[in-house]
Amino acid sequence: MHPFLQATIGGVLIGLSSWLVLAAFGRVTGISGLTMGAVQPVIEKRSLSAFVSWRAAFIAGLILGGAWFTNVFDVSTAMPARSPGLLILAGVLVGYGTIRGSGCTSGHGVCGLGRRSARSLVAVAVFMGVAMLTVTVTGLMAGGAA
Numbered sequence: 001m002h003p004f005l006q007a008t009i010g011g012v013l014i015g016l017s018s019w020l021v022l023a024a025f026g027r028v029t030g031i032s033g034l035t036m037g038a039v040q041p042v043i044e045k046r047s048l049s050a051f052v053s054w055r056a057a058f059i060a061g062l063i064l065g066g067a068w069f070t071n072v073f074d075v076s077t078a079m080p081a082r083s084p085g086l087l088i089l090a091g092v093l094v095g096y097g098t099i100r101g102s103g104c105t106s107g108h109g110v111c112g113l114g115r116r117s118a119r120s121l122v123a124v125a126v127f128m129g130v131a132m133l134t135v136t137v138t139g140l141m142a143g144g145a146a
Contacts, residue, residue, distance in 0.1 A: 001073055017058075018110050025054065028115075030107020032098040034058055101126075 018029035027033075038055035069075065098104045102119070103112070105127055112120020 006073065006075070014106075014110055015114075018106075018114070021058070022111070028103075028107055028111040029058075030103045030111060031059075031062070032095070032104040033107060 021027055021029045034055045038053060038059055094104075101108070101123055103123065105124075108117075108120040108123040109127070113124060
């Protein structure tokens with residue numbers, strides 16, 4: 001399957017799922033908010049039944065759906081291995097950024113822009129600008145053209 005077709009199908013599924021969550025639950029499909037809502041009962045030491053919710057099912061679907069798609073469509077996963085310490089640091093920095101930015105890329109980029117939120121437009125512009133700068137700097141540091 002052509003990579004552009006894979007990306008198109010993925011984009012349509014993301015848009016459809018975020019619309020379905022908004023229509024069914026009246027909630028924005030920001031992954032950081034969903035994750036926090038799913039683990040909050042565990043953090044607060046409430047019953048395990050409170051953890052099993054639509055949020056936990058949605059997150060499990062993201063993980064299992066990605067694994068299924070990778071296996072069925074033989075998606076290349078030629079990513080270099082990273083150390084656990086680096087991955088933990090990256091996760092902490094992303095978590096801090098989502099708190100400071102009042103949401104993550106999925107919440108602002110998919111749902112916020114779809115609702116015509118000015119705050120989300122600014123957030124996405126900052127996300128994309130920093131991403132472009134990061135790619136450019138790392139490309140220059142690697143000695144190649146970005």
